Amino acid sequence: MTTRETEHLGPIASAPSLPQTRGPLSGKVIDALSGRRTSLPSEGEILQADPYGDDLQLLLYVLYELHYRGFETVDENLEWDPALLRVRAAAEDVFLRALRANTSGGSDVRQTVGALLVEPVEDDGHSVSHYLQREGECWQIREYAALRSLYHLKEADPHLWVVPRLRGRAKAAMVAIEFDEFGAGRAENIHAQLFADLMADLELDTAYGRYLDEGPAQALATVNLMSLFGLHRSLRGALVGHFAAVEVTSSPGSRRMAKAMRRVGAGAAAQRFYDEHVEADAVHEQLVRRDVIGGLLEDESHLAPDIVMGIEATGHLENLLADHLLSSWRAGSTSLRTPLVGTAPPLPDGAPQSEGARQY
Numbered sequence: 001m002t003t004r005e006t007e008h009l010g011p012i013a014s015a016p017s018l019p020q021t022r023g024p025l026s027g028k029v030i031d032a033l034s035g036r037r038t039s040l041p042s043e044g045e046i047l048q049a050d051p052y053g054d055d056l057q058l059l060l061y062v063l064y065e066l067h068y069r070g071f072e073t074v075d076e077n078l079e080w081d082p083a084l085l086r087v088r089a090a091a092e093d094v095f096l097r098a099l100r101a102n103t104s105g106g107s108d109v110r111q112t113v114g115a116l117l118v119e120p121v122e123d124d125g126h127s128v129s130h131y132l133q134r135e136g137e138c139w140q141i142r143e144y145a146a147l148r149s150l151y152h153l154k155e156a157d158p159h160l161w162v163v164p165r166l167r168g169r170a171k172a173a174m175v176a177i178e179f180d181e182f183g184a185g186r187a188e189n190i191h192a193q194l195f196a197d198l199m200a201d202l203e204l205d206t207a208y209g210r211y212l213d214e215g216p217a218q219a220l221a222t223v224n225l226m227s228l229f230g231l232h233r234s235l236r237g238a239l240v241g242h243f244a245a246v247e248v249t250s251s252p253g254s255r256r257m258a259k260a261m262r263r264v265g266a267g268a269a270a271q272r273f274y275d276e277h278v279e280a281d282a283v284h285e286q287l288v289r290r291d292v293i294g295g296l297l298e299d300e301s302h303l304a305p306d307i308v309m310g311i312e313a314t315g316h317l318e319n320l321l322a323d324h325l326l327s328s329w330r331a332g333s334t335s336l337r338t339p340l341v342g343t344a345p346p347l348p349d350g351a352p353q354s355e356g357a358r359q360y
Contacts (some may be wrong), residue, residue, distance in 0.1 A: 015069045016209030019062065023055030029062055029087060033074045040083055046090040051098035052320065056091055057220040061150075061212070063088040064227035068154055069208060092228055099225075103312035107304040109297065112311050113289055116248040128322045129256035131329070138264050140329050142202050143336055145195075145270075146211040147219040151226070152195035153208050156181035158226035159243050165236040170295030173287045177247070180280050194273045201267030204340070214336040218321040225317055229310060237303030240296055241310020244288045251282040 018034060021027035025046060031038040041059070049056040065071065066079040078084060106112065132141055156178055163174055183189035196206040205211075212220075229239035254277035261270045296303060328335035 014208060015072050016065075016207065016212065018071045018074065019058065019212045022058045023053075025049055025055045025091075026058040026062065029059050029084070032084070033062065033071065033078060035073075035075075040087050041090075043086075043090045046087070046094060049091070049094060051094045052217060052221055054217040054220075056094060057217040057224060060088065060091050060095065060224045060228075061220045063091075064224060064231070065209070067227070067231065068157060095221075095224065095228065099313040099316070100309065102316045103309050105305065106308050109293060109304050109307050112308045113244060113248065113293065116245060116311065119252055126319065126322050126326065128325055129253045129260070131326060132260040133256040133263070136260050136264070136329075138202075138266075139340075140335075141260060141264060141266065142204060142340055143334065144325070145199055145202050146204055146340060147215045147336065149195065149199060149204070149211055150209070150215050150219060151223045153192050153206075155191045155195065158230040159239065161230035162236050162239045162243075165233050166292075166296060167299060168295055169291045170240075170293075170299065173291030173295065174243075177284045177287055177292075180284070191273075191276070194269070194276060197269035198266075198273040201270040211336075214338055214340070216321075216324060216335065216337055218317070218324045222314075222317045222321055225313060235306065235310075237296065237300070237306030238310035238313070240292055240303075241307040241312075242314045243310075244293055244307070245311045245314040247284045247288045251278050251285060254278045 018030055021030050025041045028038050028041050032040055046056070062071075063084060066074070066084075070076055070079070128144065132144065136144075159174075159181075160178060163171060163178070166174055179185075181191050183191070183193070187193065199206045226239070226242060229235045229242055254274040258271055258274035258278060261267075261274060293307060296307070325335045334340075
C-alpha cells in the first residue's frame with residue numbers, strides 16, 4: 001500500500017467529540033452522555049418536537065451514533081442504557097409517523113422501483129448533482145462533501161444490519177454488494193476510505209464525524225433514516241427499499257458528480273470516488289432489483305408496502321435536503337450551519353474578505 005493510500009486511514013477511525021446542542025431535547029441527551037446530572041426529555045416533550053427539525057434530528061443522530069463508533073469520553077455501556085433507549089424510541093415514533101405521512105402507503109414495488117430508473121431529460125431545478133455539474137463552485141462542492149461525510153465516512157455500515165434478517169438469494173446478493181462497498185478485501189478501497197481521500201483532495205478534515213456541528217437537520221435526517229431502518233428488524237423491508245433507492249439512482253448521479261469534480265479541478269482522489277460509484281453501482285442496481293428485492297418478496301411478500309415506503313421516504317428526505325442546498329447556494333449563502341474554515345461564499349463586490357477566508 002502506498003503512502004498516498006494509507007495517509008488518511010488513521011483519522012477516520014477515531015471517535016468524534018460530542019456536538020453542540022440544538023435545543024432542549026438534544027441538550028438534555030448530550031448533558032446525560034457527558035455525565036452531567038440531568039433529567040432526560042419526557043415523551044410529552046418529544047411528541048411536540050418538529051420531526052424534521054434540528055433538535056429532534058440531532059437527538060436521534062447522537063443516540064444512533066452510540067451504535068457506531070460512539071463519542072470521546074462517553075461510556076460505551078450507554079449504548080444499551082434503558083432510559084436513553086426509551087428517549088430514542090419516542091423520538092423514532094415522531095420521525096417515523098412523519099415519514100409515513102409523507103409517503104403514499106402504496107405497495108406496487110415494481111412501479112416504484114421503475115420510477116427510479118427514469119432519468120429526466122432535463123434537470124427539473126431540484127437536482128444537486130445537475131447543479132454542481134453545470135455551475136457548482138468549489139466552495140459549494142466542499143460544503144456538499146462536508147455534509148455528505150456524515151454518511152460516507154460510515155458508508156454501507158447501516159445496511160449491514162439487514163443481512164441477518166434476510167435469507168437465500170436476497171442475503172447472498174446483499175453480501176455481494178456490501179463486499180464491494182467494503183473494498184473487496186482491500187482496506188484502501190473501502191468506500192468510506194475513498195471518500196476520506198476525496199475530502200483530503202478538497203482540503204477538508206477527514207476525521208470521522210468532524211462536520212456534525214455544521215450539518216443542517218436535513219442532512220442529519222438522511223443519515224438517521226438508515227439507522228432507524230437498520231436497527232429495527234420490523235423495518236427490514238424499508239431498509240431494503242432505502243438501499244434500492246440509493247443504488248438505483250447512484251450511477252447517473254455519480255457520473256454528474258465526477259464531471260463536477262473534473263470541471264473544478266478537484267483532484268484525482270475526488271474524481272475516483274465518483275468514478276468508482278458510476279461503475280460499481282451500475283452493477284449493484286441490477287443485483288438489488290433482481291435478487292435483493294426479488295428474493296425478499298419471494299420470501300416475505302407482505303413486506304412490499306415497507307419496501308415502497310423505504311424508497312419514497314428516501315426520496316422525500318433527499319428532496320428536503322436538495323431544496324435546502326439549492327435555495328442557499330442560489331442566494332449566495334452557505335448551506336451549512338456555520339461556514340467551513342478556509343472557504344466562504346463569494347462576498348458582494350467591495351465587501352471586505354474576512355481573515356482566513358478564501359476560495360478553495
